[in-house]
Amino acid sequence: xxxxxxxxxxxxxxxxxxxxxxxxxxxxxxxxxxxxxxxxxxxxxxxxxxxxxxxxxxxxxxxxxxxxxxxxxxxxxxxxxxxxxxxxxxxxxxxxxxxxxxxxxxxxxxxxxxxxxxxxxxxxxxxxxxxxxxxxxxxxxxxxxxxxxxxxxxxxxxxxxxxxxxxxxxxxxxxxxxxxxxxxxxxxxxxxxxxxxxxxxxxxxxxxxxxxxxxxxxxxxxxxxxxxxxxxxxxxxxxxxxxxxxxxxxxxxxxxxxxxxxxxxxxxxxxxxxxxxxxxxxxxxxxxxxxxxxxxxxxxxxxxxxxxxxxxxxxxxxxxxxxxxxxxxxxx
Amino acid sequence: xxxxxxxxxxxxxxxxxxxxxxxxxxxxxxxxxxxxxxxxxxxxxxxxxxxxxxxxxxxxxxxxxxxxxxxxxxxxxxxxxxxxxxxxxxxxxxxxxxxxxxxxxxxxxxxxxxxxxxxxxxxxxxxxxxxxxxxxxxxxxxxxxxxxxxxxxxxxxxxxxxxxxxxxxxxxxxxxxxxxxxxxxxxxxxxxxxxxxxxxxxxxxxxxxxxxxxxxxxxxxxxxxxxxxxxxxxxxxxxxxxxxxxxxxxxxxxxxxxxxxxxxxxxxxxxxxxxxxxxxxxxxxxxxxxxxxxxxxxxxxxxxxxxxxxxxxxxxxxxxxxxxxxxxxxxxxxxxxxxxxxxxxxxxxxxxxxxxxxxxxxxxxxxxxxxxxxxxxxxxxxxxxxxxxxxxxxxxxxxxxxxxxxxxxxxxxxxxxxxxxxxxxxxxxxxxxxxxxxxxxxxxxxxxxxxxxxxxxxxxxxxxxxxxxxxxxxxxxxxxxxxxxxxxxxxxxxxxxxxxxxxxxxxxxxxxxxxxxxxxxxxxxxxxxxxxxxxxxxxxxxxxxxxxxxxxxxxxxxxxxxxxxxxxxxxxxxxxxxxxxxxxxxxxxxx
Numbered sequence: 013x014x015x016x017x018x019x020x021x022x023x024x025x026x027x028x029x030x031x032x033x034x035x036x037x038x039x040x041x042x043x044x045x046x047x048x049x050x051x052x053x054x055x056x057x058x059x060x061x062x063x064x065x066x067x068x069x070x071x072x073x074x075x076x077x078x079x080x081x082x083x084x085x086x087x088x089x090x091x092x093x094x095x096x097x098x099x100x101x102x103x104x105x106x107x108x109x110x111x112x113x114x115x116x117x118x119x120x121x122x123x124x125x126x127x128x129x130x131x132x133x134x135x136x137x138x139x140x141x142x143x144x145x146x147x148x149x150x151x152x153x154x155x156x157x158x159x160x161x162x163x164x165x166x167x168x169x170x171x172x173x174x175x176x177x178x179x180x181x182x183x184x185x186x187x188x189x190x191x192x193x194x195x196x197x198x199x200x201x202x203x204x205x206x207x208x209x210x211x212x213x214x215x216x217x218x219x220x221x222x223x224x225x226x227x228x229x230x231x232x233x234x235x236x237x238x239x240x241x242x243x244x245x246x247x248x249x250x251x252x253x254x255x256x257x258x259x260x261x262x263x264x265x266x267x268x269x270x271x272x273x274x275x276x277x278x279x280x281x282x283x284x285x286x287x288x289x290x291x292x293x294x295x296x297x298x299x300x301x302x303x304x305x306x307x308x309x310x311x312x313x314x315x316x317x318x319x320x321x322x323x324x325x326x327x328x329x330x331x332x333x334x335x336x337x338x339x340x341x342x343x344x
Numbered sequence: 345x346x347x348x349x350x351x352x353x354x355x356x357x358x359x360x361x362x363x364x365x366x367x368x369x370x371x372x373x374x375x376x377x378x379x380x381x382x383x384x385x386x387x388x389x390x391x392x393x394x395x396x397x398x399x400x401x402x403x404x405x406x407x408x409x410x411x412x413x414x415x416x417x418x419x420x421x422x423x424x425x426x427x428x429x430x431x432x433x434x435x436x437x438x439x440x441x442x443x444x445x446x447x448x449x450x451x452x453x454x455x456x457x458x459x460x461x462x463x464x465x466x467x468x469x470x471x472x473x474x475x476x477x478x479x480x481x482x483x484x485x486x487x488x489x490x491x492x493x494x495x496x497x498x499x500x501x502x503x504x505x506x507x508x509x510x511x512x513x514x515x516x517x518x519x520x521x522x523x524x525x526x527x528x529x530x531x532x533x534x535x536x537x538x539x540x541x542x543x544x545x546x547x548x549x550x551x552x553x554x555x556x557x558x559x560x561x562x563x564x565x566x567x568x569x570x571x572x573x574x575x576x577x578x579x580x581x582x583x584x585x586x587x588x589x590x591x592x593x594x595x596x597x598x599x600x601x602x603x604x605x606x607x608x609x610x611x612x613x614x615x616x617x618x619x620x621x622x623x624x625x626x627x628x629x630x631x632x633x634x635x636x637x638x639x640x641x642x643x644x645x646x647x648x649x650x651x652x653x654x655x656x657x658x659x660x661x662x663x664x665x666x667x668x669x670x671x672x673x674x675x676x677x678x679x680x681x682x683x684x685x686x687x688x689x690x691x692x693x694x695x696x697x698x699x700x701x702x703x704x705x706x707x708x709x710x711x712x713x714x715x716x717x718x719x720x721x722x723x724x725x726x727x728x729x730x731x732x733x734x735x736x737x738x739x740x741x742x743x744x745x746x747x748x749x750x751x752x753x754x755x756x757x758x759x760x761x762x763x764x765x766x767x768x769x770x771x772x773x774x775x776x777x778x779x780x781x782x783x784x785x786x787x788x789x790x791x792x793x794x795x796x797x798x799x800x801x802x803x804x805x806x807x808x809x810x811x812x813x814x815x816x817x818x819x820x821x822x823x824x825x826x827x828x829x830x831x832x833x834x835x836x837x838x839x840x841x842x843x844x845x846x847x848x849x850x851x852x853x854x855x856x857x858x859x860x861x862x863x864x865x866x867x868x869x870x871x872x873x874x875x876x877x878x879x880x881x882x883x884x885x886x887x888x889x890x891x892x893x894x895x896x897x898x899x900x901x902x903x904x905x906x907x908x909x910x911x912x913x914x915x916x917x918x919x920x921x922x923x924x925x926x927x928x929x930x931x932x933x934x935x
Binding site: 161240241242244245246247248249250251252255260263264337338339340 | 396420425427432433440441444445459492506
């Protein structure tokens with residue numbers, strides 16, 4: 013009776029410092045990544061500022077729009093209002109200080125705070141991006157898990173579909189989906205942003221190319237993992253083929269998937285520009301298009317900073333997810 | 345009735361038959377060893393016995409029965425009921441054979457959960473018992489760890505524990521100790537011996553005859569998918585009948601004096617016909633009969649037209665004279681070529697603590713001699729090799745080469761002399777640029793010596809290839825198109841190209857089959873005799889070290905624990921670790 017108790021006691025004694033050191037290592041890793049994230053955001057803000065300075069011509073002229081005559085007094089007033097009469101270094105520090113307080117400035121065109129404008133358009137795009145990524149993951153997982161390393165004919169068909177979806181331009185996919193589901197079968201609305209039904213087709217348009225890429229990567233990861241000795245060992249324990257896929261191989265395949273998913277989620281903002289245009293939806297994509305055509309610099313800077321933050325947040329999440337998936341990375 | 349009966353088993357992948365007409369039986373409490381080199385079909389045999397021969401495998405047999413059940417008639421669902429429950433499988437390297445992303449405990453528990461042999465709440469308790477039974481100390485803690493956090497030996501024990509979890513009657517072990525150090529290997533083999541004695545039937549797949557000798561009751565020797573000889577271990581290992589078995593036994597280094605040849609004399613090289621003996625091309629006894637048809641198996645289990653007679657097998661005359669080798673090694677007191685004086689090297693570990701990879705190590709290599717460095721993994725052997733090569737700068741101590749300073753130099757100072765020290769690595773595939781052909785690989789160091797280009801250089805490469813026993817036609821091949829033995833020969837040719845004074849060889853034969861290993865060791869010995877190149881030979885294999893070395897250095901934990909003339913160290917070791925190492929290797933002997 014005492015022997016097992018003793019062993020357990022000793023095990024516990026060694027367990028605790030181990031756990032402590034492991035969680036310290038994880039905390040260290042988290043702190044390191046947060047610092048890195050701050051550095052990236054500072055970099056993006058600086059690049060945006062420099063780009064603003066390098067725009068040819070007087071910012072006030074840009075602000076006023078072409079062919080808008082203004083008296084020198086008015087120009088000077090605008091200059092003072094935006095702090096443009098100070099030296100560049102001081103402007104830069106002032107700009108960073110404003111950013112720290114979440115103040116992104118005011119849109120030239122809309123005469124509203126940039127933060128306010130972006131926040132107003134953010135939600136439809138977030139809905140679109142999240143649903144698109146959800147569709148893409150479900151499609152890719154289903155296709156890869158069911159066809160990796162078996163069912164030769166089905167595997168070839170799915171691979172062809174993936175290839176097609178990856179190589180088709182998104183607006184074309186959008187138009188095809190619209191033609192079929194909206195005009196022909198009248199299942200989903202043609203345009204707009206009213207409710208879930210209006211979201212399905214745009215999300216699917218964004219999701220299909222992603223699903224193609226993700227499915228290919230996932231299938232390759234699965235096939236590699238299924239060829240490893242641990243997969244043979246697992247099957248030799250009496251596990252079914254499907255159980256080996258789900259319990260063992262999938263986790264290994266996910267490591268490649270996570271990086272790619274992170275990267276693609278970030279790029280969905282860019283993808284949204286086209287899709288929101290095709291489906292006439294409001295959102296960050298439409299806003300970016302508008303800001304760029306109108307040379308509305310504060311708004312452009314705001315969007316740049318927003319996408320930089322999205323990338324930073326996602327890549328930090330990806331790094332942390334790695335630690336969760338692969339214990340071998342949890343070392344000092 | 346036997347527990348396992350295999351009769352006329354044939355496994356093919358498409359037109360290629362990798363296992364041909366295999367027959368054996370196995371009883372509870374018995375150990376059958378299946379011996380053969382890579383490609384002999386032994387691993388496919390192991391997997392076929394658990395119904396996992398692989399994609400596209402076609403399995404046929406006159407009889408394939410386990411505990412009275414016909415395995416050829418099983419459906420996948422029925423196989424799943426057997427696997428892990430009644431037949432266990434242990435693979436080679438637990439680092440990749442256990443799922444690296446799951447805890448050891450989860451892996452050991454899997455067969456219990458799949459087969460439901462233990463009520464769920466009791467599973468953790470049972471996992472700890474299984475680990476403890478397999479000799480894993482502090483099982484509760486170990487169960488919560490991941491495979492990479494365990495040492496190689498503990499990991500292998502955990503893998504065995506998972507295979508044994510549902511108490512199978514038959515355990516199939518495919519090279520279960522190949523990735524392990526000798527002392528750990530001995531412990532694992534003891535664990536298997538205990539299982540066998542407790543009534544588990546054991547199929548042990550191995551290329552290592554010393555492992556087989558310790559455990560097997562019966563030995564089956566496979567060549568190119570066929571069982572060429574089978575019988576009681578004592579008979580097959582001591583009085584082999586088939587020339588191939590003989591050549592395998594001869595290829596084991598360490599059993600003969602230094603200088604004895606290990607590789608078999610070359611056969612005729614004439615390829616056998618489709619129904620002939622697969623060994624005919626390499627066999628010194630082969631004739632036209634051997635190349636055309638196979639004889640029926642003789643009463644002693646050998647499949648050979650010209651078996652070695654019992655008397656001849658016992659006193660099998662080695663065909664190559666070994667007179668040259670008795671030249672006394674140059675005395676190490678002559679001006680040493682390489683002089684390593686109390687070098688140390690520390691590395692900072694991930695947790696911030698200093699790790700002494702090498703501590704106060706001294707040795708010398710005289711011109712033309714072979715110094716063997718032997719030790720287990722983590723003993724600092726490879727760091728020593730890198731220090732000798734001038735690739736790692738020691739933190740303390742000094743290295744002299746050819747009488748001049750070799751450590752503490754800038755790369756610019758060292759580079760002109762680099763060609764005098766060459767390296768041969770364990771895995772030449774990794775040390776070759778995969779896009780380069782053999783001519784370019786061997787030509788690269790020649791270019792550094794300022795040798796002429798074009799046709800003259802090609803001729804030089806041809807000479808080097810000839811020297812290492814390769815045909816000049818191989819010049820256009822790329823590394824991937826060469827066999828393991830050919831690659832290692834190219835690596836040796838590349839090392840010889842600048843006519844170095846010293847070759848540092850780090851585990852040069854560890855990745856090779858026994859007969860290829862024998863050929864490479866013979867080649868190195870021949871070259872050294874002809875060219876007088878000194879050799880710093882690093883290996884974990886005591887037999888190899890004993891065979892090739894004039895003097896030996898035994899390392900443990902970064903320190904030299906024993907040094908001296910090879911025969912002295914091997915016959916009368918003084919340090920306890922050296923004694924343990926030698927005992928672990930020779931232990932048991934044929935049963």
